[in-house]
Amino acid sequence: MSCPSQLLTAAAVLLCIATLSGIQVAVVGFTQVVINSHSLLRKRNCDVHYTSTCAASSIDERGVLSWTKRNCKTDPTITALKSRAKDAADEGDLETISDDDDALTEEEIDESIEYLANLIKVHLDSRRNSNNKDDESDISCEESPSNDDNNSDNNIGYQLAKGRFIDLTTTLEGEHLLEHLFDTTTHNPSSQSIDNNATTTIIIPNKRIIQHAITTLQSLLIYGIQIGVKGSEEAQQKMVRHLFRVGDAPQPPSGSWIPDWNADCIRRLKFFRDVSLGKLLLAKLIRKRTAQGAFDLLVDMGVWDRHVDTALLRSGFPVRFLESELEISKEAEMNGHDPDEVLGLRRDMREQKVYTIDSASTLDIDDGIAVEVLGDDGSGSGGGARHRYWIHIADVDRYAPRGSKLLSVAERRGTSLYLPTMTLCMFPPK
Numbered sequence: 001m002s003c004p005s006q007l008l009t010a011a012a013v014l015l016c017i018a019t020l021s022g023i024q025v026a027v028v029g030f031t032q033v034v035i036n037s038h039s040l041l042r043k044r045n046c047d048v049h050y051t052s053t054c055a056a057s058s059i060d061e062r063g064v065l066s067w068t069k070r071n072c073k074t075d076p077t078i079t080a081l082k083s084r085a086k087d088a089a090d091e092g093d094l095e096t097i098s099d100d101d102d103a104l105t106e107e108e109i110d111e112s113i114e115y116l117a118n119l120i121k122v123h124l125d126s127r128r129n130s131n132n133k134d135d136e137s138d139i140s141c142e143e144s145p146s147n148d149d150n151n152s153d154n155n156i157g158y159q160l161a162k163g164r165f166i167d168l169t170t171t172l173e174g175e176h177l178l179e180h181l182f183d184t185t186t187h188n189p190s191s192q193s194i195d196n197n198a199t200t201t202i203i204i205p206n207k208r209i210i211q212h213a214i215t216t217l218q219s220l221l222i223y224g225i226q227i228g229v230k231g232s233e234e235a236q237q238k239m240v241r242h243l244f245r246v247g248d249a250p251q252p253p254s255g256s257w258i259p260d261w262n263a264d265c266i267r268r269l270k271f272f273r274d275v276s277l278g279k280l281l282l283a284k285l286i287r288k289r290t291a292q293g294a295f296d297l298l299v300d301m302g303v304w305d306r307h308v309d310t311a312l313l314r315s316g317f318p319v320r321f322l323e324s325e326l327e328i329s330k331e332a333e334m335n336g337h338d339p340d341e342v343l344g345l346r347r348d349m350r351e352q353k354v355y356t357i358d359s360a361s362t363l364d365i366d367d368g369i370a371v372e373v374l375g376d377d378g379s380g381s382g383g384g385a386r387h388r389y390w391i392h393i394a395d396v397d398r399y400a401p402r403g404s405k406l407l408s409v410a411e412r413r414g415t416s417l418y419l420p421t422m423t424l425c426m427f428p429p430k
Helices: 003-020 077-090 106-128 156-161 172-180 207-224 233-239 263-272 276-284 291-301 310-315 323-334 339-343 405-413
Strands: 026-028 031-033 056-059 065-068 140-143 201-204 367-376 385-393
Touching: 106 201, 106 207, 106 276, 106 291, 156 172, 156 207, 207 263, 207 276, 207 291, 276 291, 323 405
Parallel strands: 140 201
Antiparallel strands: 026 031, 056 065, 367 385
């Protein structure tokens, strides 16, 4: 028996023993690795890569790895994970994705699409005539009867839209524009379309309709960032597989409202890439039902510019920090506890003149060099002065020690990202 065959046989025996003992393991090449279910597929670079001799992983309800043989020419990992996550959800092991089990009727969906389409039309009219404020279009708001007590607040639309478009634009201006699209408190009593001089009256619908309109706008944004993406559906799925997490709930029905919107919701939105509602909206606005059509509409609205980095938005890399992450940063900055000071390991070297190769606009000055002149070496050989060179490295662990909340904020990004038009830092600005 050849050496590789012996190794394969030994690996198979060890794997059987581990399986019978209840030990969950992964084999990459000939290396045995214990897989942490919370870190699996966390980042593309941390993915589990299989050679032609490896077995593929499937997922059980707890998110631990079990093993099945697979054909290495195909890559059913994500399909298996999604299928098992769906089974777990059907058995009640995953959280409910919506606080409202009643799906909207076809009439309500049409009302939602019509409502959003009218908001966009009036916004586009306003932008076209923005240089002449006297002729600027406004919106006439008439509240329809509703049993939803939340509609007593005329600003309910903005409250629902707040924070729902994070990481779907590259600028705060674009994000705020989308949020204020649903802000009825900024609308004036009358409106007139500059195209046909017809008054545009928008009736404020109930809360469920507004929620569906917001998810429709999210679908349009997801459709827009797909511009330029080529390949089969399977190939496109592989491009976003790094956004999947073990234990994720299955894909919700189109238009489902998720009450607690957070970073995981944004990630899953980009992973599932549901664009069905976006296509309905484009059809209502008589626009091309393509990624190009969605992109052009969002540019016309002022949400994006023509050179927006759609690859960045597709990647899932966080474009800005959440409010909760900024609060964590403030808490870390106010924390005066310094373990190095207690142990006497840190020295104040601010009297040295330290040089770096960074420009004046650099935000992350993380290393520098200083030179200290020690005087003559005392040997009498005329060797001249001695020098000591100091290398200074920024100690991020001072503010983000292991296990801290701030470190988890940095781990969500993994690195700082330097682009021609922007810099996305791993840590919050303060």
